Amino acid sequence: MKATLVFALPEEADDHRAALEGHLWREVVLELDRELRNVAKHGEEPAANHAAWARELLYRILDESGVQLP
16 A cells, blocks of 8 residues: 655645654553553552643653654
8 A cells, every 4th residue: 555645835834744743643642541551550649630740741751752742
């Protein structure tokens, strides 16, 4: 199977970057899922503010993966 993606740069630069980094985003989501599963499975209590804890976790994984939010 062969696929060709065509982007009108610079107007579609964000879409172009998303296409190039899709595999990295998949890894970020998988790592976030593993971390959250461990918290749920082992009954570990994250910080009192769950939303802040989840954001910190997400940004740590993004940083380790070299992926940036647009």
